[in-house]
Amino acid sequence: MKLLKIALKSAWNRKASISLTMFSIAISILLLLGVDTIRKQAKDNFINTISQTDLIVGARTSPINLLLYSIFHIGNATNNISYPSYQKVTSLKQVKWSVPISLGDSHRGFRVMGTNSDYFHYYRYADTQSLQLQQGEVFKDVYDAVVGYDVAQALNYQIGHNIVLSHGIVATKAGEHADKPFRIVGILKKTNTPVDRTVLVSLQGIEAIHVDWQSGTRSALRISAKKARQMGLQSKSITAFMLGVENKITLFDLQRKINNFSDESLLAIMPGVTLATLWQTMGKFEKVLMAVSALVLLAGLIGLLTALLTTLNERRREMAVLRAVGAHAYHVIVLFVLEAILVVMGGVSLGIAILYAMQVIMQPIIAENYGVFLSIKMLDSEQLVILLAALLLAVIFSLIPGLIAYKRSLQDGLMVKI
Amino acid sequence: MLKLLFVSITLLLTGCSDNEGSKNNSSTNTLTKEEMEIEAPVQVEWNDLVPAEYQSEKIVAKYKDQLDKFEAEDYSPEAEALYKKINDELNNAPINKTLDNKHISLPGFIAPLSQHNGLITEFLLVPYFGACIHVPPPPINQTVFVKVADNNGIKIDDSYGAFWVSGSILLDGKTTDIGAAGYHIKNAVIEPYDE
Numbered sequence: 001m002k003l004l005k006i007a008l009k010s011a012w013n014r015k016a017s018i019s020l021t022m023f024s025i026a027i028s029i030l031l032l033l034g035v036d037t038i039r040k041q042a043k044d045n046f047i048n049t050i051s052q053t054d055l056i057v058g059a060r061t062s063p064i065n066l067l068l069y070s071i072f073h074i075g076n077a078t079n080n081i082s083y084p085s086y087q088k089v090t091s092l093k094q095v096k097w098s099v100p101i102s103l104g105d106s107h108r109g110f111r112v113m114g115t116n117s118d119y120f121h122y123y124r125y126a127d128t129q130s131l132q133l134q135q136g137e138v139f140k141d142v143y144d145a146v147v148g149y150d151v152a153q154a155l156n157y158q159i160g161h162n163i164v165l166s167h168g169i170v171a172t173k174a175g176e177h178a179d180k181p182f183r184i185v186g187i188l189k190k191t192n193t194p195v196d197r198t199v200l201v202s203l204q205g206i207e208a209i210h211v212d213w214q215s216g217t218r219s220a221l222r223i224s225a226k227k228a229r230q231m232g233l234q235s236k237s238i239t240a241f242m243l244g245v246e247n248k249i250t251l252f253d254l255q256r257k258i259n260n261f262s263d264e265s266l267l268a269i270m271p272g273v274t275l276a277t278l279w280q281t282m283g284k285f286e287k288v289l290m291a292v293s294a295l296v297l298l299a300g301l302i303g304l305l306t307a308l309l310t311t312l313n314e315r316r317r318e319m320a321v322l323r324a325v326g327a328h329a330y331h332v333i334v335l336f337v338l339e340a341i342l343v344v345m346g347g348v349s350l351g352i353a354i355l356y357a358m359q360v361i362m363q364p365i366i367a368e369n370y371g372v373f374l375s376i377k378m379l380d381s382e383q384l385v386i387l388l389a390a391l392l393l394a395v396i397f398s399l400i401p402g403l404i405a406y407k408r409s410l411q412d413g414l415m416v417k418i
Numbered sequence: 419m420l421k422l423l424f425v426s427i428t429l430l431l432t433g434c435s436d437n438e439g440s441k442n443n444s445s446t447n448t449l450t451k452e453e454m455e456i457e458a459p460v461q462v463e464w465n466d467l468v469p470a471e472y473q474s475e476k477i478v479a480k481y482k483d484q485l486d487k488f489e490a491e492d493y494s495p496e497a498e499a500l501y502k503k504i505n506d507e508l509n510n511a512p513i514n515k516t517l518d519n520k521h522i523s524l525p526g527f528i529a530p531l532s533q534h535n536g537l538i539t540e541f542l543l544v545p546y547f548g549a550c551i552h553v554p555p556p557p558i559n560q561t562v563f564v565k566v567a568d569n570n571g572i573k574i575d576d577s578y579g580a581f582w583v584s585g586s587i588l589l590d591g592k593t594t595d596i597g598a599a600g601y602h603i604k605n606a607v608i609e610p611y612d613e
Binding site for chain 2: 255
């Protein structure tokens with residue numbers, strides 16, 4: 001206890017250099033824990049976004065690309081697929097259920113997804129969770145919309161609000177479908193998936209807002225909202241569809257059948273397999289990032305060692321005085337170890353504090369830009385091991401200056417000649 | 419403690435003898451359910467999942483006379499038609515009913531279906547998997563639907579490796595128009611594959 005007091009007082013006398021060392025350790029701890037937290041959370045998030053869907057089918061592209069744009073709303077679709085193809089595939093015997101997805105429009109920065117009411121019935125996330133309405137009901141009319149939790153929060157929407165959808169995923173005045181406003185009929189509960197940031201409308205709704213856009217820009221022949229409704233619109237194309245099978249054993253067979261579909265080039269992916277592939281690719285980057293962060297931590301700890309070694313000369317007299325008043329040799333070593341522990345503990349606490357502060361600040365920004373929802377969690381066992389390892393390494397490092405000081409304190413005596 | 423050791427050794431021995439005799443006297447198996455669970459699994463090969471009468475040699479033997487009619491490099495329409503017929507017969511072979519409820523252990527690759535807490539908990543086990551898209555996927559009798567036991571599972575990062583999967587293999591009874599449903603292993607125990 002007394003030693004701790006001495007160590008603290010001694011450290012207080014050198015507070016400028018010690019706090020800098022502490023800060024550099026805090027930064028390296030922040031980096032290491034931050035990289036680890038983000039990679040784990042991103043993985044959890046991705047895995048929890050889709051479950052119980054056996055195949056996702058879209059236009060031919062890379063499987064990872066199809067998964068990213070259809071489910072995670074990252075990037076854009078390469079092409080649409082025709083509605084007859086969708087009907088043909090889903091009429092196969094193996095198919096138990098299917099949900100069409102039509103993407104490409106937006107509302108004030110949030111993606112708009114056209115689908116049908118089966119989406120609410122079959123879409124599952126985080127193992128077995130299905131979508132729940134917080135308020136209101138599922139869309140029924142052509143111009144009804146259901147909004148995700150974050151959309152309602154960010155734009156302060158209530159049931160009954162009228163909204164205008166825009167062409168493309170960046171909102172501009174020129175691309176607005178202002179003549180055909182949608183009415184919000186339902187608000188979904190929070191899911192921590194990209195659904196929270198999506199406006200859901202019926203496929204007919206998507207078709208209605210595009211009915212007078214056939215030449216790539218709005219045609220001069222305006223078709224009113226009312227007329228579009230009366231036209232009894234049928235989708236001509238969709239972006240992708242999810243499906244479930246009767247018997248999972250037949251999945252490979254069905255996948256092959258869809259991939260060899262002769263009417264149109266289609267791609268069917270098993271979400272689990274594609275996620276594993278994605279993670280296999282990401283795993284390499286993860287390892288590199290972790291290695292870099294570990295090296296930064298090592299650099300921080302070497303900085304601590306350097307700081308301790310440079311103070312050796314300043315502290316010669318301090319050590320000699322301590323020995324003179326009856327301190328044991330091991331007391332001298334313990335003083336250095338204590339100082340190292342203090343600095344690392346301080347650095348770790350500061351690092352963790354900054355980490356959590358940053359998570360709170362970055363959470364909405366990351367969700368908005370990358371569709372990844374950071375949930376703020378306690379440190380896990382792996383991270384605690386990292387922290388303990390850092391502490392242990394610091395103790396080992398501090399033995400070096402400790403031993404040198406102990407040796408010198410014997411030789412120096414009270415009259416240090418500098 | 420000693421008793422336990424003795425019991426496990428006897429179990430191990432019976433497990434081994436069962437392994438040898440499994441192919442001949444499978445019908446005389448009268449183990450209770452609990453015994454099934456502690457019995458050491460019988461290592462089977464993918465070929466064992468094909469019924470004896472559908473093994474490729476047997477099918478080829480069946481068509482031997484017709485095959486002999488053609489020269490080695492005969493690409494005539496008749497030869498093509500025959501090859502197709504034989505291939506279809508091989509691909510549409512049913513499942514091996516004698517395996518029902520056997521405690522087996524089978525090596526293979528996995529196609530993940532669902533995950534829980536970062537572990538793969540449901541997958542299709544197949545004899546080969548991955549990049550080869552030149553040939554059709556494994557037929558139904560070479561695909562096993564696996565649900566892993568609680569507190570078991572495969573890390574997503576490891577999903578590319580081969581695994582030993584052991585558990586009781588069940589035949590899905592319902593026969594649908596898409597062919598007899600296939601093999602199931604529930605409460606499977608997974609181990610990394612090593613020779």
